[in-house]
Amino acid sequence: MSDRPYAIDQLISAKEIAARVEALAREITMHFAGTDKLVVVGLLRGSFVFIADLVREIDLPVEVDFLEASSYGDAMQSSREVRILKDLRGEIAGRDVLVVEDIVDTGFTLSHVLHLLQARGPRQLKVCALLDKPSRREVAVKADWTGFAIPDEFVVGYGIDFAQRNRNLPYIGKVRFTEGMGA
Ligand code: IMP
Ligand code: MG
Numbered sequence: 232m233s234d235r236p237y238a239i240d241q242l243i244s245a246k247e248i249a250a251r252v253e254a255l256a257r258e259i260t261m262h263f264a265g266t267d268k269l270v271v272v273g274l275l276r277g278s279f280v281f282i283a284d285l286v287r288e289i290d291l292p293v294e295v296d297f298l299e300a301s302s303y304g305d306a307m308q309s310s311r312e313v314r315i316l317k318d319l320r321g322e323i324a325g326r327d328v329l330v331v332e333d334i335v336d337t338g339f340t341l342s343h344v345l346h347l348l349q350a351r352g353p354r355q356l357k358v359c360a361l362l363d364k365p366s367r368r369e370v371a372v373k374a375d376w377t378g379f380a381i382p383d384e385f386v387v388g389y390g391i392d393f394a395q396r397n398r399n400l401p402y403i404g405k406v407r408f409t410e411g412m413g414a
Contacts, residue, residue: 281331285331297317311337334362
């Protein structure tokens with residue numbers, strides 16, 4: 232499926248992303264003001280660009296940690312079965328934790344990760360997701376901060392991939408298959 236030819240149509244520009252990231256970071260800074268040391272947890276791999284930009288706009292002492300949950304593989308559909316491939320390095324008991332996710336789609340990944348982390352007894356556990364596809368939700372879960380709500384489109388760029396491609400695009404675009412369209 233991933234070798235079908237496709238084009239990418241820009242959905243959210245680099246400039247729009249930067250402005251939104253700055254606004255999110257301002258709200259997050261206000262929320263966690265006074266926190267001893269915020270633990271920012273990036274969900275690999277899709278959040279790596281977003282977390283890099285976000286933490287640089289958060290005006291608080293932060294620790295950065297990563298967790299990798301099983302992904303789509305090369306499919307465009309959620310496997311609905313989430314496994315932890317790489318766990319956090321640090322302890323989060325009693326800590327203020329912000330989970331940073333690229334996209335909340337069906338909600339299976341985020342819901343699984345939140346249950347796992349909640350069981351470790353953080354002082355507070357919040358979520359910032361860059362993108363949300365609310366129309367695709369199958370598990371009730373919601374980010375505390377969301378960058379952009381988007382329609383049911385498969386997107387790439389700004390860290391987000393299609394079968395490991397296009398993560399390095401500076402903007403977010405939607406995948407449009409061109410086969411059989413005279414392209
Ligand atoms: P969920 O478990 O269905 O909510 O899936 C969440 C994960 O699937 C996200 O963190 C992404 O890694 C991946 N994902 C969901 N939608 C897209 C997309 O449009 N493009 C690329 N990856 C996606
Ligand atoms: Mg992800």
